[in-house]
Amino acid sequence: MSATNGQWYPPEWPERIRALASGELTAVTPRRAATVLLLRDGTAGPEVHMLRRRTSMAFAGGVYAYPGGGVDVRDERPVGWAGPSRADWARWLGTDEPAAQAIVCAAVRETFEEAGVLLAGSSPGTVVEDTTGEDWEADRAALVARELSFADFLSRRGLLLRSDLLAPWDRWITPEFEPRRYDTWFFAAVLPRGQRTRDVSTEADRTVWIRPAEAAAGHDRGELTMMPPTIATLRRLQPYASAAEVLAAAADRELTPVLAVAELRDDGIVLSWPGNDEFTTHIPGGPGAPRSSPDPAPSPAAAPAPSPSAPAEGTGA
Structure with a gap:
């Protein structure tokens, strides 16, 4: 990766x-x-569960992220x-009903696959207490x-x-010039009572419970590599004093998709993410500028581990 204006790209x-702009x-x-x-409540406020994707991953290798994946x-x-x-x-997600179900199912399924946490129960008022x-x-x-x-899986176990237990929070779309979108x-x-996260994902080499402010500070110091959606959502979690406050705040959030905008100028490219000014990046070089050989960025795999506020293995409050 290369760096400019403090941002990696x-x-x-x-x-x-340029190829996208020219139609090539x-x-x-x-x-x-x-x-x-x-989320779970810690002694100093809410903590969020994060994992570091293996550097061998084709998409976002070496970065800290949340459990998740494709539908x-x-x-x-x-x-x-x-x-x-x-x-x-x-209505909330801005899709049709089949797509909405698939997205919600993917959220619950991926959380179980990557963290061992299952948002399901045998009746509308219950939730599985142990999945170990x-x-x-x-x-x-x-x-x-x-x-x-x-x-x-749900049918065989008699689960709903x-x-x-989910609250819609944000929506981001990978830039149009990326090969994987x-x-x-x-x-x-919120982590259900009785359940605990487990380091089970084959896509991650480290998991951690960490306060959003601490994770964001690690990113700002260059210790924790993150993509714009991750650091943006972390910053938006920081004002809340409890996990319950986060869920309550979700009711007022708009899920307008965030999609990067690239503006070609004579002196280079200005890349921005609407509503997220901290990621605005100026990439120098005019339309005919040759591709440069940037200084290599520090390997994400070599970044020091975060100093978690609690062990990665945890139980629900």
Whole structure:
């Protein structure tokens, strides 16, 4: 990666931005995805569960992120459902009902796959209290391997997806000039009582519970590598004194998609994310500028571990 104005960007971005503007590059359709800001209350306020993606990952390798991933086509299959209706979720997420169900299912499924936490219960007022047994782990592994659909998993265990345990928080779309693109809905959720996160994701090499302000400070010091959506959502969590306050605040949030805008100027490219001025970046070099060989950025894998405010393994409040 290269750096300018304090912001990191992949060295191929200028070339791809110009190719997109000239019509030489066609933007790929973003894949729907969901990610969950899993919260718990700590002694100094709410903490969020984060994982560091392995550097070998094709997308966002080496960065700190939340549990999440792409929608599985089978996430649209009928599932036992508790909480707001699919029609309500479609209105909140700005989609049709099948897509809304798939996005919510992906959020719950990916949280179980990557953190071992399941937002489901045997009835509308209950939630699973322990998912650490060998049988649960076998099901989790089967979901990761796509040998088992989430609908079949819930049905076999007699569980309802607790959509009321999720709160819509944000929506970001990968820039049009990126080869891998995602239309990602962010949700907030509280760690259910009796459950604990587990370091089970094959896509991560480190997990941590950390206060949003502490994680943001680590990013600002250059110790924790994060993408704009992650640091932006962390900063928006900072004003709240409890996980419950975060969920309450979600009711007033608008999910207007955030999509990067690239402006080509004579002296280079200005890249901005509407509503998120801290990420505005000026990439020097006119339209005919050759691709430079930027100084290498520090390897994300070499970044020091965060100083967590609590162990990665935790139980619900």
